[in-house]
Amino acid sequence: MGDYLRPPRRRRRRRRRRRRRPRPPRYYNSGSSVDPPCPPGSRAYRVQPGDTLYLIARRLNTTVDRLRMLNPGVDPTNLGVGDIICVPEV
Helix, strand or coil, X not given: CCCCCCCCCCCCCCCCCXXXXXXXXXXXXCCCCXXXXXXXXXXXXXCCCCCCHHHHHHHCCCXXXXXXXXXXXXXXXXXXXXXXXXEECC
16 A cells, blocks of 8 residues: 555645836826926926937037036936936027
């Protein structure tokens, strides 16, 4: 009787529910007519792929220091595509 081997037990796989990450609020989407709070003499600019503060400053004939003054809360090394920054009016 000891020669009989029982087949291995099958384990049930549990399905894990994928937790969805909450999306950050989209304050200034393209369909919105709301402008970001830019100081007088400046306007809103949406960051495009490949943009850096240096390239934006060069394109708009201004300086990186001026852009940093207009956007104190923006990290210049971590600009995201679609971010809204304030740029001086041309």
